[in-house]
Structures are given as structure tokens and as C-alpha cells.
Amino acid sequence: MSNKQYIFMAFFSASIVMACNSNVSKSNDGNVQINKVPTNATSEMTVLMREMHDNFEVIRDSIVAGKTVDRILFNNVRRTHWASPTDSTILGPAFEGKAVDFLDKVDSLLLEKVNKEMYFNFTVQACLNCHQEFCPGPIEKVKKLLIQPKH
Numbered sequence: 001m002s003n004k005q006y007i008f009m010a011f012f013s014a015s016i017v018m019a020c021n022s023n024v025s026k027s028n029d030g031n032v033q034i035n036k037v038p039t040n041a042t043s044e045m046t047v048l049m050r051e052m053h054d055n056f057e058v059i060r061d062s063i064v065a066g067k068t069v070d071r072i073l074f075n076n077v078r079r080t081h082w083a084s085p086t087d088s089t090i091l092g093p094a095f096e097g098k099a100v101d102f103l104d105k106v107d108s109l110l111l112e113k114v115n116k117e118m119y120f121n122f123t124v125q126a127c128l129n130c131h132q133e134f135c136p137g138p139i140e141k142v143k144k145l146l147i148q149p150k151h
């Protein structure tokens, strides 16, 4: 392998780590690295995840306020199964198991009439379970979605 190829590989692996690394601002710092990679600058899964995160903030606020949750906010969650990630080597039965568990929790939340706050937190916990294994970077950000018990 030539030196040039090595440098390219180094950038490529750095950018993969970036997307899921802790304490890195993905949208700003991350892109500086990621732009050096010709493909996957922003993966389909990254775009999906950002959207899910923002939607879950709205879902949480509606639940806490006792308002009806707009189901449109859940429209894309099932794409967790097939959106292509920055690092496709993570895909496999273990990843799929986490995705299925997350979507089961979403279904329970959608059916739940009384304990919505608890079922919302179960769902966010399922986000976190996948992140613990496959993408630890955004964990602190995702934790902020959890509904804190009232004092």
C-alpha cells in the first residue's frame, strides 16, 4: 500500500470514529474530517437519527404537557432497520436485535393510554441500549430526552 493510500485510510477510519465518538460536535468539527471522505459525508442513518432526536423532543414535550402526541412524529422510526450507516460493518443480528427492541418499545408507547411518561422513557432507554453498543458518542445528548420524575 502506498503512503497516500495509508493517509486516505487513516482519514477514513477517523471519520467513522467521529460520527460515533464522544464529545464531538458532529455537525461542526465532525464534518471537517468527514469532508475528506468522498462518500457518506452524512449517512442516511445520521440524517434519520437527527430527525428522530428532534421529533422525540417534541414527543416528550407533548407527553409532559398532557397533550396528544402527533403520530406523524413517528413516521420514520421504522427506517432504523434499513437506513445505511457511516460504518456498515455494525449491521448484523446484534444491531437488528436492538432495532427490533426499539421499535417494539415505540409500538407499546403508541398503544399506551395512561403511563405515557414511563413508556416514553422505555423507548429512550432502547435508543440508549443500541447506542451503548454501536454508537456511544451521542449518549449524553440522548439521555437528555428522558423525562425526569416530578418532585
Ligand code: HEC
Pocket: 019, 020, 026, 027, 043, 044, 045, 046, 049, 050, 052, 053, 056, 080, 084, 085, 086, 087, 090, 095, 096, 098, 099, 102, 123, 124, 126, 127, 128, 130, 131, 134, 135, 138, 141, 142, 145
Ligand atoms: C438500532 C440502533 C440504534 C437505535 C435504536 C437508535 N440509534 Fe441513534 N444512532 C445509531 C447509529 C449506528 C448512529 C450513527 C449513524 C451513522 O454514523 O451513520 C446513530 C446516531 C445518532 C445520533 C447522532 C447523529 C449525528 O448528528 O451524528 C443521535 C443524536 C442519535 N443517534 C439519537 C438517537 C435517538 C434519539 C434514538 C431513539 C429515539 C436513537 N438514536 C436510536 C444507532 C441507533
